[in-house]
Amino acid sequence: xxxxxxxxxxxxxxxxxxxxxxxxxxxxxxxxxxxxxxxxxxxxxxxxxxxxxxxxxxxxxxxxxxxxxxxxxxxxxxxxxxxxxxxxxxxxxxxxxxxxxxxxxxxxxxxxxxxxxxxxxxxxxxxxxxxxxxxxxxxxxxxxxxxxxxxxxxxxxxxxxxxxxxxxxxxxxxxxxxxxxxxxxxxxxxxxxxxxxxxxxxxxxxxxxxxxxxxxxxxxxxxxxxxxxxxxxxxxxxxxxxxxxxxxxxxxxxxxxxxxxxxxxxxxxxxxxxxxxxxxxxxxxxxxxxxxxx
Amino acid sequence: xxxxxxxxxxxxxxxxxxxxxxxxxxxxxxxxxxxxxxxxxxxxxxxxxxxxxxxxxxxxxxxxxxxxxxxxxxxxxxxxxxxxxxxxxxxxxxxxxxxxxxxxxxxxxxxxxxxxxxxxxxxxxxxxxxxxxxxxxxxxxxxxxxxxxxxxxxxxxxxxxxxxxxxxxxxxxxxxxxxxxxxxxxxxxxxxxxxxxxxxxxxxxxxxxxxxxx
Numbered sequence: 260x261x262x263x264x265x266x267x268x269x270x271x272x273x274x275x276x277x278x279x280x281x282x283x284x285x286x287x288x289x290x291x292x293x294x295x296x297x298x299x300x301x302x303x304x305x306x307x308x309x310x311x312x313x314x315x316x317x318x319x320x321x322x323x324x325x326x327x328x329x330x331x332x333x334x335x336x337x338x339x340x341x342x343x344x345x346x347x348x349x350x351x352x353x354x355x356x357x358x359x360x361x362x363x364x365x366x367x368x369x370x371x372x373x374x375x376x377x378x379x380x381x382x383x384x385x386x387x388x389x390x391x392x393x394x395x396x397x398x399x400x401x402x403x404x405x406x407x408x409x410x411x412x413x414x415x416x417x418x419x420x421x422x423x424x425x426x427x428x429x430x431x432x433x434x435x436x437x438x439x440x441x442x443x444x445x446x447x448x449x450x451x452x453x454x455x456x457x458x459x460x461x462x463x464x465x466x467x468x469x470x471x472x473x474x475x476x477x478x479x480x481x482x483x484x485x486x487x488x489x490x491x492x493x494x495x496x497x498x499x500x501x502x503x504x505x506x507x508x509x510x511x512x513x514x515x516x517x518x519x520x521x522x523x524x525x526x527x528x529x530x531x532x533x534x535x536x537x538x539x540x541x542x543x544x545x546x547x548x549x550x551x552x553x
Numbered sequence: 554x555x556x557x558x559x560x561x562x563x564x565x566x567x568x569x570x571x572x573x574x575x576x577x578x579x580x581x582x583x584x585x586x587x588x589x590x591x592x593x594x595x596x597x598x599x600x601x602x603x604x605x606x607x608x609x610x611x612x613x614x615x616x617x618x619x620x621x622x623x624x625x626x627x628x629x630x631x632x633x634x635x636x637x638x639x640x641x642x643x644x645x646x647x648x649x650x651x652x653x654x655x656x657x658x659x660x661x662x663x664x665x666x667x668x669x670x671x672x673x674x675x676x677x678x679x680x681x682x683x684x685x686x687x688x689x690x691x692x693x694x695x696x697x698x699x700x701x702x703x704x705x706x707x708x709x710x711x712x713x714x715x716x717x718x719x720x721x722x723x724x725x726x727x728x729x730x731x732x733x734x735x736x737x738x739x740x741x742x743x744x745x746x747x748x749x750x751x752x753x754x755x756x757x758x759x760x761x762x763x764x765x766x767x
Binding site (some may be wrong): 343369379384386387401417423424437438481 | 672704705706707708709710711712713714715716717718719720722730731738743746747749751752753755
């Protein structure tokens with residue numbers, strides 16, 4: 260049976276996803292609060308998988324919490340921490356518990372996180388993980404053995420439209436489409452002109468693209484991201500716009516920028532939807548949606 | 554091709570020699586001489602430092618190539634001085650330690666860590682070029698090994714951490730897949746990058762790996 264998120268993708272509507280980050284520890288209060296806040300306002304909620312290689316409560320656990328609350332979850336799955344047996348097993352488990360969507364990622368490098376001496380596994384990569392999801396759906400595991408009960412995930416991947424150089428990134432994007440990626444959630448985009456150019460190219464492929472919207476909560480954060488985060492470019496005009504308001508109004512300005520970006524993408528039919536990442540400020544996602552007129 | 558080593562911190566060497574008061578020091582005339590981690594000068598310097606540490610140094614030598622079978626004869630030549638020692642302190646790479654441990658029954662304590670097998674790309678600059686995976690991909694990747702040169706060992710193209718041709722783990726390190734892309738493009742063979750590379754077989758040769766040449 261198709262997941263609710265897959266139905267939304269296929270309906271042709273402007274799809275909205277957002278994401279929550281599990282806690283470091285077992286206190287789920289904040290996570291639950293964020294799920295309550297988002298579950299009826301977006302088409303699906305991603306749960307990050309040890310984002311930035313920082314050990315946390317697992318993505319699968321967060322997805323089950325969303326499911327229990329009647330929401331729609333997208334399980335983020337990286338190849339950093341599990342070999343192919345463990346990834347396959349977690350896919351089987353997730354599917355058996357009603358998780359119908361998976362985002363296949365390579366995963367950040369171990370040394371950028373908080374367990375710097377851990378072994379980075381990378382037995383599979385994001386592309387091979389997508390293929391694995393398809394193989395499990397065909398009723399076989401990666402060893403070629405028959406499964407008692409297959410999976411039927413809506414599987415997606417990521418792409419970085421601002422990567423430099425862009426060509427190697429696009430080759431991988433095309434390989435992911437061929438591997439059966441039904442949707443893409445992009446790295447944060449701010450330069451609409453460049454993103455529109457990317458979408459002209461991406462539209463020729465049979466997949467859905469949700470533009471990544473990362474909330475700029477301050478001018479400092481915007482400057483940091485553009486200088487340090489791979490694949491993110493924040494135009495100087497946006498940094499200036501944030502710098503131009505008093506400190507206490509910067510978050511509101513960031514919400515306004517995110518809202519108007521989403522509204523422009525929707526109005527001009529640039530892409531198939533958006534993926535909103537508020538990174539620690541999940542409580543303002545409803546305000547971003549309101550600012551976008553959604 | 555060289556076995557690249559780095560000397561351990563003196564505190565760690567001292568810890569390794571705990572309870573072993575009489576020490577015979579052995580360096581190697583090949584790789585550790587080249588990398589200045591276990592040649593004649595370093596062995597002499599180590600002997601001095603061991604004496605400062607209160608150890609009794611029974612002797613020292615540099616074996617021409619510590620990992621080959623001449624090591625047995627070299628040890629025999631110095632047998633009286635090794636016999637009276639509590640241990641050998643090795644300033645050769647791990648391959649040499651393996652060889653030294655076969656004879657005379659003395660414990661061999663490493664003074665250096667073996668980091669990787671490197672090629673000398675420019676004078677004095679050694680770089681790891683091969684991870685000895687047993688399934689050579691270099692024909693598809695323009696002679697740049699992604700298993701070795703990509704931090705994550707990715708075989709299907711760059712990850713999202715690539716930034717202006719550099720790697721997310723270190724801004725000084727090149728992104729392997731940008732290098733591969735550039736070279737394949739120059740060779741007019743970009744279609745190789747478009748092909749799907751299946752998951753690797755991590756047991757091409759079962760560990761511990763060995764081979765007998767007939």
